[in-house]
Amino acid sequence: MHAANAIAAFEAKIGRCTNSVFDQYMRGNFDAASEQEVRGGRLFYGKAGCASCHSGKFQTDHQFYAIGIPQIGPGKGDNLPGYTDGHDDFGREQVTKEAADRFKFLTPSLRQVALTGPWGHNGAYDDLEAMVRHHLNPKEALNNYDMSQAVLPTSEYLDAIDFIAHNDEVRRQAIADAIDIEPVNLTDQEISDLMAFLHALTDVSCIDLRKHVVNRVPSGLSVVD
DSSP states (O other), X not given: OHHXXXXXXXXXXXXXXXXXXXXXXXXXXXXXXXXXXXXXXXXXXXXXXXXXXXXXXXXXXXXXXXXXXXXXXXXXXTTSSSOOSSOOOOBTHHHHOOGGGTTBEEOOOOTTGGGSXXXXXXXXXXXXXXXXXXXXXXXXXXXXXXXXXXXXXXXXXXXXXXXHHHHOHHHHXXXXXXXXXXXXXXXXXXXXXXXXXXXXXXXGGGTOOGGGSOSOOTTOOOOOO
């Protein structure tokens, strides 16, 4: 119990990442954020509608939504109604067994989001701006997905199945029909501002944690650099 509490305390200390530009601004240091980052924040919490799902201090409402992310990879859809070859990821339905939850995935936290790619529940997007633009018109983005940006391990077996579900028009249409977020119209400048805000969620002090490595441990064993 003491060991578990000690580990938890250590992780809470080094892993909070709460000194981003956004955090500093929210604590009253209004000089911490650039004008573009502020404009992006206003879009995030206003016109762009991001905060309708990415809410709270961690920018997530902990709910599940279908946003039409392209289906890539081998999937996990075995033994569920619809398809039987296992190349589909049915999302929340795999837990609840409710058809209404098909293709719904958990809203992720946006803390350190600029550093956590590839993006999407299956890593379909290797570019954060592409992930943002997907939200603007999910159905169009799904049908025009650039498969070259998928970051996937390669092997003769995997390469043969990675895009089976996405390339199947029936399956792709099922994902499109399940989308439950509305399109948003943003200009290129507004997208640029929004990207600036997302980068302002990065706490740079969390990028390199080597300063938290102890010099010695009770056993006397050396700590690897």
